[in-house]
Amino acid sequence: MAEVKVTHLNKRYANTMALDDVTIGFAEGEFYGLLGPSGSGKTTLLRTIAGFVFADSGSVTIAGKPVERVPVEKREIGMVFQNYALFPNMSVADNIGFGLRVRKLTSSQIKRKVGEVLDLVQLGDLGTRRPHQLSGGQRQRVALARAIVTEPRVLLLDEPLSALDKALRMDMQVELKRIQREIGITTIFVTHDQEEALTLSDRIGILKDGALVQQGAPREVYDAPVNEFAARFLGDANLFDGKIAEGGIKLEDGTVIQLPRTGNETSDKIRFAIRPENLVLSTQPRESWNNIEVEVQQTIFSGPIATHLLTWRGHRISVMTKGGERLAAPGQSVVLSWRPESAIILAPAET
Amino acid sequence: MGKDKVYGVLGRVWLGLVLFFLYVPVLVMALMSFNRSEFYQFPIDFTGEWYRRLAQNDELLEAAWNSIWIACATTVIATLLGTAAAIALYRYRFPGKRVLLVLLFPPIAIPWLITGTAMLIFFFSVGIGRGSQAVLLGHVALALPYVIVVVAARLRTLDPQLEEAARSLGASQWAVTRFVTLPWIASGIIAGALFAFAVSFDQFVVSYFLAEPGDSTLPVEIYSAIRKGFTPEINAISTIIIVVSMLVMLLAARFFKFGGER
Amino acid sequence: MLAAAERQETARAALLISPAYLWLTVAVFLPLSAMLFFSFLSDLPIGGRDWETTLENYLEFFDKPFYADLLWRSFQLSALVTLLCIAIGYPCAFVLAKTIKGRAREALFLLVILPFWSNSLVRVFSWAIVLRGNGVIDATLNAILPFEVSVNLMFSYPAVVIGLVHSYLPYVILTSYLALQAIDDSLIEAARSLGAPRWMILARVVGPLSLPGVIAGAVLIFVPVMGSFMEPRILGGRAGTFFGTVIEDQFVAVFNWPLGAALSFLLLGLVLAILAVASPVLRRTA
Numbered sequence: 001m002a003e004v005k006v007t008h009l010n011k012r013y014a015n016t017m018a019l020d021d022v023t024i025g026f027a028e029g030e031f032y033g034l035l036g037p038s039g040s041g042k043t044t045l046l047r048t049i050a051g052f053v054f055a056d057s058g059s060v061t062i063a064g065k066p067v068e069r070v071p072v073e074k075r076e077i078g079m080v081f082q083n084y085a086l087f088p089n090m091s092v093a094d095n096i097g098f099g100l101r102v103r104k105l106t107s108s109q110i111k112r113k114v115g116e117v118l119d120l121v122q123l124g125d126l127g128t129r130r131p132h133q134l135s136g137g138q139r140q141r142v143a144l145a146r147a148i149v150t151e152p153r154v155l156l157l158d159e160p161l162s163a164l165d166k167a168l169r170m171d172m173q174v175e176l177k178r179i180q181r182e183i184g185i186t187t188i189f190v191t192h193d194q195e196e197a198l199t200l201s202d203r204i205g206i207l208k209d210g211a212l213v214q215q216g217a218p219r220e221v222y223d224a225p226v227n228e229f230a231a232r233f234l235g236d237a238n239l240f241d242g243k244i245a246e247g248g249i250k251l252e253d254g255t256v257i258q259l260p261r262t263g264n265e266t267s268d269k270i271r272f273a274i275r276p277e278n279l280v281l282s283t284q285p286r287e288s289w290n291n292i293e294v295e296v297q298q299t300i301f302s303g304p305i306a307t308h309l310l311t312w313r314g315h316r317i318s319v320m321t322k323g324g325e326r327l328a329a330p331g332q333s334v335v336l337s338w339r340p341e342s343a344i345i346l347a348p349a350e351t
Numbered sequence: 352m353g354k355d356k357v358y359g360v361l362g363r364v365w366l367g368l369v370l371f372f373l374y375v376p377v378l379v380m381a382l383m384s385f386n387r388s389e390f391y392q393f394p395i396d397f398t399g400e401w402y403r404r405l406a407q408n409d410e411l412l413e414a415a416w417n418s419i420w421i422a423c424a425t426t427v428i429a430t431l432l433g434t435a436a437a438i439a440l441y442r443y444r445f446p447g448k449r450v451l452l453v454l455l456f457p458p459i460a461i462p463w464l465i466t467g468t469a470m471l472i473f474f475f476s477v478g479i480g481r482g483s484q485a486v487l488l489g490h491v492a493l494a495l496p497y498v499i500v501v502v503a504a505r506l507r508t509l510d511p512q513l514e515e516a517a518r519s520l521g522a523s524q525w526a527v528t529r530f531v532t533l534p535w536i537a538s539g540i541i542a543g544a545l546f547a548f549a550v551s552f553d554q555f556v557v558s559y560f561l562a563e564p565g566d567s568t569l570p571v572e573i574y575s576a577i578r579k580g581f582t583p584e585i586n587a588i589s590t591i592i593i594v595v596s597m598l599v600m601l602l603a604a605r606f607f608k609f610g611g612e613r
Numbered sequence: 614m615l616a617a618a619e620r621q622e623t624a625r626a627a628l629l630i631s632p633a634y635l636w637l638t639v640a641v642f643l644p645l646s647a648m649l650f651f652s653f654l655s656d657l658p659i660g661g662r663d664w665e666t667t668l669e670n671y672l673e674f675f676d677k678p679f680y681a682d683l684l685w686r687s688f689q690l691s692a693l694v695t696l697l698c699i700a701i702g703y704p705c706a707f708v709l710a711k712t713i714k715g716r717a718r719e720a721l722f723l724l725v726i727l728p729f730w731s732n733s734l735v736r737v738f739s740w741a742i743v744l745r746g747n748g749v750i751d752a753t754l755n756a757i758l759p760f761e762v763s764v765n766l767m768f769s770y771p772a773v774v775i776g777l778v779h780s781y782l783p784y785v786i787l788t789s790y791l792a793l794q795a796i797d798d799s800l801i802e803a804a805r806s807l808g809a810p811r812w813m814i815l816a817r818v819v820g821p822l823s824l825p826g827v828i829a830g831a832v833l834i835f836v837p838v839m840g841s842f843m844e845p846r847i848l849g850g851r852a853g854t855f856f857g858t859v860i861e862d863q864f865v866a867v868f869n870w871p872l873g874a875a876l877s878f879l880l881l882g883l884v885l886a887i888l889a890v891a892s893p894v895l896r897r898t899a
Contacts, residue, residue, distance in 0.1 A: 354811070358712075358811075362707070362708035362712050363708060363712070365704050365705065365708060366705050366708045366709065366721065369702075369705050369725070369782070370721075370724060370725065372701075372779065372782075373779065373782065373783075374728065376739035376740045376742070376743045376779070377731075377736065379739065379742060379743050380735075380738070380739035380742050380743075383742055431632075432632045432636060433633055435629040435632065435633065436629060436630045436632075436633035436634065438629060439625075439626045439627075439628075439629035439630040442626070443623070443626035445623040451630070451634065454634070454637065455637075457641055457642075457645075458637065458641050460832075460836060460884075460888060461645075461836075461881060461884060462836060462837050462839060462840025462841075462857075462880070462884065463840070464840035464857050464860060464861065464877070464880075465645075465877045465880060465881050465884075466641060466644070466645075468648065468860065468864050468873060468874070468877055469641075469644035469645045469647065469648040469874075470640060470641075470644045472644060472647050472648050472870060472874060473643055473644035473647035473648070476647055488636075488639070488640050489640060491636060491640070492636060492637055492640030492641050495633055495636065495637060499633065524625060552732075553730070553732040553733065553734075555732070555734045555843060556843065570732060570734045573734060573735070573738065574734060574843070574847075577738060577741070577847060578846070585738070589732075589735040589738055589739070592731070592732050592735050593731045593735055593736075596730060596731035597728075597730070597731050599730075600726075600727055600731070601723070601727070603730075604726075
């Protein structure tokens with residue numbers, strides 16, 4: 001395994017910057033998730049590290065050595081593609097053994113290693129099957145096995161779980177994490193699914209329009225997003241605007257609330273966000289919490305949780321509660337409360 | 352509903368008539384090749400006479416042999432060169448690709464009369480002259496676009512990620528080609544090869560201009576025989592050729608489905 | 614720095630592509646240039662003959678109405694053959710694409726295409742057998758009709774047309790079939806559910822959508838027929854003089870290669886003009 005560093009990567013396609021001055025250091029053995037909407041550059045970044053894309057400027061190093069001039073086949077990477085890209089004309093064992101064959105191992109060596117990795121991904125006796133005879137989950141494991149059996153320095157995963165259905169996906173998330181821990185390889189994966197990013201990553205990097213918006217441990221990024229985009233992309237966020245005033249922050253309707261103040265406010269305008277799960281609905285205001293009056297629009301029941309959509313002065317607010325809780329009916333007025341500390345202050349005006 | 356049926360029947364009748372039109376002359380010719388009468392008269396008196404005479408017609412036999420070996424050589428060369436070109440067009444990005452694709456059209460789009468006479472002029476000027484080597488040069492050039500188009504069509508169904516996956520596993524360009532690309536496009540290559548064979552074997556116009564009298568290909572030989580006057584041996588050899596060509600095409604159709612039906 | 618890797622890609626591509634394109638250059642593109650050059654010569658540059666560049670060969674075309682007439686005659690022939698092929702072939706393609714389904718369709722399609730790939734010379738020859746007097750046609754007609762008939766179609770304009778239509782018909786059937794088959798059946802069903810009569814569906818929906826295929830087929834027929842000489846010679850006899858046969862003469866009989874080259878190039882110019890006009894449509898089908 002090795003550490004990977006990309007420094008000041010830039011890549012332009014026609015009129016868009018696919019990569020905009022991206023600098024990230026991927027630590028050895030780390031499971032790093034690149035998260036972003038489509039077009040954010042995350043796949044471009046992954047493919048640049050792999051060697052399929054050449055950046056216009058900047059550098060890529062693996063284990064400290066620059067690899068910009070090294071072709072894909074010599075970079076010693078392992079890659080799992082979105083649709084697995086299993087060779088249709090080869091059996092599972094031959095698929096997995098392909099990289100070893102290229103490295104000219106003897107057939108007994110290949111057989112042993114393929115057997116070991118098949119056990120690791122728990123596909124023990126499927127070696128003779130062909131890809132088209134496998135289920136989606138099995139194919140995914142074969143793709144993973146194929147990528148790691150050559151003991152690459154870094155493992156690259158391109159939306160590895162997106163083709164699986166929900167139940168399978170959750171199982172595979174656990175599996176993937178287990179395997180990565182066991183072999184300890186530096187892993188970089190790309191996803192647009194925030195839940196996946198949160199579950200798998202040791203660290204997350206959020207990308208937008210080719211630029212790195214924020215990176216850090218999942219908890220960190222979730223609890224302290226740097227701007228509106230990060231707040232909204234990872235998790236949901238209700239946004240509020242307020243002005244610094246006597247005794248606290250004044251909201252649109254004049255209500256004065258309390259927020260944790262950092263002391264670096266550059267203007268008297270403040271924008272903050274509150275996660276839906278940190279909001280509470282009741283009939284009475286709560287002491288030392290912030291309270292506003294809202295109207296219930298709709299309640300969406302999704303099993304374990306319920307999402308309540310409310311309006312306040314024309315803004316839509318969503319609140320998440322446990323599914324079993326009985327709350328107000330549509331049209332009713334209720335009190336919305338939150339602890340001052342759960343508000344997230346955002347960097348001023350980023351559209 | 353009723354009208355649909357009527358139109359359906361009419362359509363099928365029309366199709367039947369057209370098929371009749373397409374096949375009748377060939378069937379008549381085949382029939383007549385077994386007819387003792389030299390003047391294609393009924394009733395048919397079956398005989399294998401003309402085929403026997405054919406077996407002794409040295410000129411026609413030599414021309415047939417020429418056609419065969421030239422077609423084989425054309426097939427090998429055109430398939431090799433064409434497949435390589437098709438793979439390059441599929442795998443790599445480079446400037447001028449569109450121009451190269453357009454350049455494939457002239458050999459097919461320009462009337463063979465023009466291409467043939469141009470080749471004659473050029474080969475003559477640079478000393479290649481006429482003869483089998485010139486014919487081979489010409490045939491390969493005519494077959495190349497077909498091979499490239501057929502193999503390229505098959506390549507389009509190859510998932511680019513397969514080649515990328517192989518590379519990510521450490522395979523060199525050649526290893527990728529050998530283990531991933533070629534197995535996938537094998538059927539396209541075979542179809543292309545069969546096309547190349549058919550193009551060369553059936554080629555008349557270009558061979559006509561480039562072959563040396565006395566050492567030409569079968570179609571050219573048949574043409575001069577026809578101009579001199581019918582002999583039923585021509586009938587016999589023509590029947591054989593048609594059967595061979597159709598068989599080759601049937602084979603090609605098994606490997607390459609027209610109309611994209613797969 | 615990073616461009617080096619891209620240059621390597623181009624180099625690899627060049628290695629694979631150049632043999633094929635080199636061959637094409639030597640065998641097609643250079644010859645065409647040579648022919649252009651030749652068309653400006655006064656005489657063959659061999660055996661110490663005196664030659665110089667001249668426009669005479671081209672002027673010959675414009676001076677003598679004979680050539681222009683023949684070019685026009687060839688043009689008319691091409692147009693006639695093309696129209697006949699479309700008229701006969703399009704309905705066939707339609708039936709194949711829309712009416713017949715399943716295994717039968719594949720088999721019938723193959724049956725239609727097969728002759729197309731057999732030796733065209735031999736097919737023309739087979740028509741020579743059928744069309745001659747005292748032959749099959751006579752025998753069949755005489756068997757059916759109560760009176761004596763003698764039909765000799767050989768060495769006539771109609772014979773040439775028949776032979777050409779037979780040779781090129783599968784082209785238009787193939788291209789029209791591909792275009793028609795690509796039309797989603799649900800489009801036709803939608804039109805019918807909206808109450809459109811059959812002729813309107815053909816004129817407004819199916820026709821326009823399959824037009825690129827028809828035009829592609831038309832071009833594939835029109836262009837070669839313009840340069841045909843084999844069919845006219847075998848089937849046409851004295852009525853078989855066309856632009857193509859005149860060009861052929863220059864090379865095999867008269868040995869006035871420069872004139873042949875000039876005439877070829879004029880024909881090529883006309884062909885390219887036609888291709889240029891049709892190319893936007895063709896690109897859509899390709």
